[in-house]
Amino acid sequence: MSFDLLLASPRGFCAGVDRAIEIVELALELYGKPVYVRHEIVHNRHVVDDLRAKGAIFTDDLAEVPEGSLVVFSAHGISPAVRAEAERRKLRTLDATCPLVTKVHVEAMRYARDGYEIVLVGHRGHVEVDGTLGHAPERMHLVETVEDVAKLAVRDESRLSVLTQTTLSVDDTREIITALRARFPAIRVPGKDDICYATQNRQNAVKELARRADFVLVVGAPSSSNSNRLVEVARVHGARAIDPRWLAGATRIGVTAGASTPELLVQAVCERLRALGATAVESLPGVEEGVHFALPAELRREQRSATPT
Numbered sequence: 001m002s003f004d005l006l007l008a009s010p011r012g013f014c015a016g017v018d019r020a021i022e023i024v025e026l027a028l029e030l031y032g033k034p035v036y037v038r039h040e041i042v043h044n045r046h047v048v049d050d051l052r053a054k055g056a057i058f059t060d061d062l063a064e065v066p067e068g069s070l071v072v073f074s075a076h077g078i079s080p081a082v083r084a085e086a087e088r089r090k091l092r093t094l095d096a097t098c099p100l101v102t103k104v105h106v107e108a109m110r111y112a113r114d115g116y117e118i119v120l121v122g123h124r125g126h127v128e129v130d131g132t133l134g135h136a137p138e139r140m141h142l143v144e145t146v147e148d149v150a151k152l153a154v155r156d157e158s159r160l161s162v163l164t165q166t167t168l169s170v171d172d173t174r175e176i177i178t179a180l181r182a183r184f185p186a187i188r189v190p191g192k193d194d195i196c197y198a199t200q201n202r203q204n205a206v207k208e209l210a211r212r213a214d215f216v217l218v219v220g221a222p223s224s225s226n227s228n229r230l231v232e233v234a235r236v237h238g239a240r241a242i243d244p245r246w247l248a249g250a251t252r253i254g255v256t257a258g259a260s261t262p263e264l265l266v267q268a269v270c271e272r273l274r275a276l277g278a279t280a281v282e283s284l285p286g287v288e289e290g291v292h293f294a295l296p297a298e299l300r301r302e303q304r305s306a307t308p309t
């Protein structure tokens with residue numbers, strides 16, 4: 001059996017994930033163990049286990065964090081209620097919320113302040129969605145599907161706006177926003193939805209991969225929104241999810257990874273596929289991202305004062 005491997009570009013870690021992991025690692029280095037992290041810093045078991053081994057303690061409940069301890073908020077963001085609870089419990093905090101999620105939070109607060117109701121397009125129960133809903137809880141409506149749009153009951157159609165989770169399917173979101181516009185012609189839609197550059201680029205790359213490969217492997221965690229959307233996009237564009245038996249007939253296999261997946265896991269999958277008969281490995285051309293988000297100011301200050309001059 002022999003087949004070619006095609007690697008999507010870009011794939012794997014985005015700037016928000018890089019930054020979140022760096023924040024926990026630097027906090028461990030500068031302040032020592034333990035560093036508490038609220039929620040999985042990013043949705044990837046490998047990353048979480050690695051940081052746990054270095055001294056991070058993960059929890060979904062701030063009540064478990066001893067008073068005065070250092071806690072890092074994950075890349076997915078938090079609601080103001082969580083921030084207030086941390087203050088009440090006198091916790092020291094570092095915020096690893098991705099700046100692109102913070103941007104959505106700021107928009108939610110601005111719309112709420114201006115008297116708008118907000119339709120949030122996202123997945124119920126996802127930690128990013130919970131954090132965003134918490135920024136204007138009395139003014140938000142969560143919509144997951146086009147069908148939900150028909151059921152929406154709003155107070156004033158003339159003061160309605162829409163925001164989206166950052167890691168949705170670009171195509172699904174477009175459909176939902178079209179349905180919202182059809183039902184509420186005055187709804188305020190941002191010039192560009194809030195789907196982040198990394199989600200958009202990885203979905204575009206997997207479409208190209210699905211077009212060229214017999215099937216596509218998406219390396220990522222089941223809890224990763226980003227990775228799950230890549231599986232959906234690959235399926236819609238003609239590729240199938242993995243079943244080892246399919247290797248037999250395949251001539252080209254595509255590999256990609258969600259924004260929370262380390263490249264070393266992608267390489268481990270490629271290694272396994274090489275052992276199963278992959279010969280040529282081609283990295284497809286794709287968008288050069290080059291995006292970098294600055295670390296929180298307090299961490300940069302601490303880092304400067306710890307660096308010998």
Ligand code: SF4
Binds near residue numbers: 015075098099226259
């Ligand atoms: Fe930020 Fe997008 Fe990465 Fe999420 S996927 S951490 S929004 S860059």
